[in-house]
Amino acid sequence: MRDKLDIEATSRTPAVVFDFANNHLKLAGESYPEDVTEFYRPVFDALDAYLRKLDKGSCRFDFELIYLNSSSAKAVMMLMDKLEAAAKKGAAVDVYWFYDKEDDTMQELGEEFGEDLETAKFHLEKMPG
Amino acid sequence: MLAGQLMDLRSMLHSQGVIFAYSGYVTEPVLSGVGEALKQKLTIDDADTKTLRSVFAIFVEQMQNIIRYSAEKAHQALPPASDVGALKEIRYGILTIGREGNDYVVCAGNLVRQVDVPRLKERLIRIRNMSKEELKALYKEQLRADPEEGSKGAGLGFMEIARRATQPIDFDFADVDDEYSFFALKATI
Numbered sequence: 001m002r003d004k005l006d007i008e009a010t011s012r013t014p015a016v017v018f019d020f021a022n023n024h025l026k027l028a029g030e031s032y033p034e035d036v037t038e039f040y041r042p043v044f045d046a047l048d049a050y051l052r053k054l055d056k057g058s059c060r061f062d063f064e065l066i067y068l069n070s071s072s073a074k075a076v077m078m079l080m081d082k083l084e085a086a087a088k089k090g091a092a093v094d095v096y097w098f099y100d101k102e103d104d105t106m107q108e109l110g111e112e113f114g115e116d117l118e119t120a121k122f123h124l125e126k127m128p129g
Numbered sequence: 130m131l132a133g134q135l136m137d138l139r140s141m142l143h144s145q146g147v148i149f150a151y152s153g154y155v156t157e158p159v160l161s162g163v164g165e166a167l168k169q170k171l172t173i174d175d176a177d178t179k180t181l182r183s184v185f186a187i188f189v190e191q192m193q194n195i196i197r198y199s200a201e202k203a204h205q206a207l208p209p210a211s212d213v214g215a216l217k218e219i220r221y222g223i224l225t226i227g228r229e230g231n232d233y234v235v236c237a238g239n240l241v242r243q244v245d246v247p248r249l250k251e252r253l254i255r256i257r258n259m260s261k262e263e264l265k266a267l268y269k270e271q272l273r274a275d276p277e278e279g280s281k282g283a284g285l286g287f288m289e290i291a292r293r294a295t296q297p298i299d300f301d302f303a304d305v306d307d308e309y310s311f312f313a314l315k316a317t318i
Contacts, residue, residue, distance in 0.1 A: 034157040069189050070285035102178035
């Protein structure tokens with residue numbers, strides 16, 4: 001398995017910084033790709049491979065999204081589902097949702113995703129600054 | 130003559146408060162480009178963060194609705210050999226962004242097939258009459274549901290627009306002929 005997945009942000013896609021060696025994964029920026037499936041497929045694949053090996057280990061996932069369109073919301077939900085499934089199997093998973101305090105829509109969206117996490121620990125926090 | 134005609138068109142848009150107008154075939158790069166200009170204009174206007182994000186979010190959903198669902202389309206007769214199977218289609222629509230008093234308005238219009246009108250109307254009426262709380266519940270439900278047949282996204286676009294808008298969405302249909310109807314959707318922020 002790779003020890004990291006690094007995808008640079010573009011104006012329409014978020015930065016993906018999966019530091020598997022340190023069990024710290026991050027998605028940051030804006031997400032409204034031309035083709036959601038094409039962008040998120042390698043992200044899902046890398047996360048699946050990592051979570052299979054994680055077993056009872058611990059990991060942290062940071063969502064630092066400024067804006068996401070409705071099709072990306074579905075992709076984010078699928079990421080959350082994968083993290084929750086890993087937690088149910090015994091991993092210690094912490095999910096952080098950072099939102100811009102000026103935009104309560106993103107705060108609400110975070111709350112909605114958080115409601116579906118039963119075993120993974122959800123943290124809702126304001127972006128610093 | 131030439132200047133007069135174009136100026137009339139511009140004046141008509143201007144008198145309706147329109148800041149941006151795009152009528153034509155819409156592609157993803159068009160969305161990117163117009164989107165960047167829109168962000169810049171909103172920044173110049175000193176719009177607050179929430180307004181800027183909401184206008185932009187609604188613009189994206191409206192543009193993607195045209196790109197995916199407009200019934201007026203043009204495509205290459207034969208796909209290029211290197212790209213077999215990926216028949217390149219472009220779809221036609223109109224989108225305007227303007228001001229009404231202190232509000233921003235994002236309007237989009239495109240042809241839809243008459244057979245799709247009743248289903249569209251039903252969905253839009255349902256969404257228009259919902260409170261923010263009801264919209265939130267439906268959004269969550271739809272996020273978990275499999276997309277409807279014929280949907281190319283998550284089926285969340287109208288809900289996203291209604292949630293981001295500060296007033297109930299407005300929509301209308303005008304018959305074109307037996308096969309097509311013109312669909313218009315307006316969101317106020």
